[in-house]
Amino acid sequence: MTDATPTPEALRAGADRLVSALAAHSDPEYRLTVLKRVVRRLGEDRYPLFIRLLGVIAESDDARAQRLIADTFGTALRRMDLPGGALSSWGATRLPDSTGPVAVSSLSGHFFGATPRRLLGPVEYLTVWHLQRTQRTALGAATFRTALSRLIALLNRSEDARTLYPQKLAADAQNELEGAYTRATRDRLAAIASAWRAGQSPDAVAQAALAADETSHPSGWVVRDL
Template identity: 70%
Template sequence: MSSQVPTPEALRQAATRLLAALAAHPDPEYRLAVLKRVARRLGEDGYPTFLRVLNVIAESDDAAAQRLVADTFGVALRRMDLPGGALSSWGAARLPEGGSPLAASAFSGRFFGAAPRRSLGPVEYLTVWHLQRTQRQELGAPVFRRAMSQLISLFNRSDEARSLYPQKLAADAQNELEGGYTRATRERLGALAAAWSSGQSPEQVADAVLASGAPLDPRAWVVHDL
């Protein structure tokens, strides 16, 4: 993603276009293809923009639009084919040594070019972004909580997504996927899945990630907004 953050108006327009494209096709498989195409066209660096668009839809008063998006994610979960974004594996990205301020070039493709990356769905992406060192600067806890609770609220509009997504996260929490998740992250994904499947509120589900496991050392991170 470019350094320029999309304006609220640009995000609303993008959300409107996405909803129009989804509503124009009754075939759920085609809708999933549309959703994946949008995420893919934004590119790896632009996946946070995709999450912002989902958050705009989650914040709206249009329950029908929310169900349309959530149902499409339900299809994706049934197929195990979520529109994803890539983050570097937890052991791959190292910050430069020394106490001097970090230059923008320190986070260039040259620095992280060799870091293996894996594709993550929206909930997993936010969780890893908040908890682990990746090619991105860390996502702060307040922003994580707001964005995560909005996503959970959105996905809860679909019975299928509300049922299948926690199941997927619980399975992820039981498997060490090629270094993609640290042990602490898997524990927190498990806590998130348990809270979500038990019917807790979206805010409580997000809090389950923040409350479980050992506290993070803030000195090790550069905090970044979504």
């Protein structure tokens, strides 16, 4: 993928290749290896593309493909080894003032100094991207809600993912020491976990994430779509 936005045809083709790569293997552990390899080859600056591919699969009428992806995430959650993407910590300093997308390749270790960075699963990634200052232009609320709803609908295809992911989010929401999440982000993660565990619809879970804190982005923030 280049800086150009992928076409719907390219996204569908990419999603089909992803599903085919997983379906070629019967071992759940190896499927997880394949999924992580796909994310690694995309590179951390293109993790949003991975989330978009998941959204394409979620919107499809291929229930088998959806279960395949969701079950692979279930395996990842059992192993506590989610395929994730990196965002700069909320405590980062000297972030660029540019209003456009920032190439991750330009953000050296020297640029961020000792800023903590950690891999985030897709739900956490979307939430941090929406709420916190990172190396990316902030994600708009409507896009956040839509992407989160699709993702949860997809993950609900697996009993393991449906059960274990909200447990992980609830645990993350209690962790104040890691520096990856602001208090507002922890509140949103807790709201997602609570609504998800209660069996609410994906749309309701996504709305609960927004309703947890109605505070808008600070003045001067530029937001974008996924």
